[in-house]
Amino acid sequence: MSNLRFWACGLLLVLVGWLLGRLVSNEYAFFAGYSVLQYILLATAWNILGGYAGYVNFGTAAFFALGAYVSVALNKLYAPPLPVLIVAGGVASGLIGLLMGSLTLKLRGVFFSIATLALAIVSQAVITNWEFVGGSSGAYVLRPRVGPLGGSYIEYLFYTMLVMAVAAVALARTVERSKLGFGLAAIRDDEAAAEASGVPTLKLKLLATVASGTLMGMAGAPLPFYVAYLDPPSAFNLAYAVNTIAMPLVGGTGTWIGPVLGAILLTVVQETAMVTISSAANLLIVGLLMVGFITLAPNGIVGMVRKLRGDRR
């Protein structure tokens, strides 16, 4: 897809989403749409580090929940408009990414992954003990009835997420085709060789970690308004971490379209399973799909399509 066509499609998607939103009167559509978009954003964010550089982040829930809780705290203090909260959430998670990255990215990728797993646990302990944002009993957030653009607040949240998701995908696509992206791909394929060829590996990995963390924090910032009640077990739900990893792996890592496909597919499958079977079973399906894809089709749906086309890229 050429650049012009990509940007035109992105813009068109935002417009179509907005128009559809104007036509739809059912609130559920916004709730479901928001959830899909949120996962597209999270999966794309994860893929910038995980897919492009091959560094597995298990701490999505930490970055995401941090964004959400920064937003709860700021909202309680000053009640600024949503875009300010999103920026603040992004900055906070980006900084945590920078800190984590600078401490652990010098080691092999496995250690970074274990550290992120532990980060999710420790940040949950911190939030549980932070009384100002509700501690273990959780925080209630009043969702305004009407959004600033007219229409309901959920509709506003939906548009905000739509813009963020499209922007994140555009960012991922730009990264993928930039010098940064090539550098990350070199790290993924052979880090020692990349380092030896003059790729500033640590700097690039840090950049990717910060970008990925920032996007996850931004994804979390509107969450308190979406759920209206936020407690640590739900904000740090393992489902976020599993889904965010499963989606790019099912869709295909290493390309911007993979996480988008994976996010759409898995959210639809889960929504269907939730209604038809049970909520525990839908998590099982995600786990099985993830393990199934990484063992049988390591390049995901994108890889399968390429193989079918006989395209050896």
Next chain:
Amino acid sequence: MPDPSAVLNAVVAGVLLGGFYAAVALGIAIAFGMLDIPNLSHPAFVVMGAFATWVLNNTFGIDPVLAGLIMTGPFFILGVLLYRLYHTCFESRGEAPLQGLAFFFGILFITEVVLVLTAGADYRSVQADYIGVSVNLGSVTLPLRMVVPFVVSIGMLLALQQFLSRSFTGRAILAVSQDKLALQLMGVSPTRIKALAFGISIATAAVAGSLLIIIQPVEPSIGRDFIGRAFAAVVLGGMGSFWGMLIASIILGITESIVSDMWNPSWAPAIAFGFLLPTLAFRSGGLLGRKL
């Protein structure tokens, strides 16, 4: 100034707790420290072992420790099969890092959900004569439900240490962690040895699980709390080193016990991370061990 006997009690409780952590971390020290297999799902197998113990104890009245020992057989086979799958799908393809980690993360998640679906999300516990009994030594109280796991854990550690340093197979396992090629030159298949060692690693999870359910009631998602602790103990201990891992586990246990007693139990899970991060950043070789 806190009461000295309360501090002493907290330290003793911490040592006992640390001994149990060593049982959980032992499998990871083998799989991750020696075989370089990042088995994140190990704590899930520990919980699975706890549930197996619960079934054996509840239906047949078998002693929990004995039940754990019985389960080592099936768990060993499970471990060998899991390694075969991991080897064919990732190790031999050379895609181990990213895909392998995600694979084990998926296994962790699947095990947990399957346990919820089959055994329910409730807390389960076991019955034995020594649970609920305490021994008093001066001002120190020793609950037997902590002492028994400590003793079994140290016993298991000693037995495995002997096996690794004395038997041919054990030495081959140590060799595969040091130099795979040299082992091949000696006419031993590294894949077979690694499968065996991974089987042993999963078998220790059965015992650790039986100890876990003696210490506290168990529900399926409890395993996650041990990922950070167990990996912290292994990294802090210096990867493959058993003794380093035991010392690290005990340090972790004492710190957690003191923080829980003197401050707030909800901070306990964060402590492992407090050890893990500085270790990774500043002393990646751990307490006793080689540099990463």
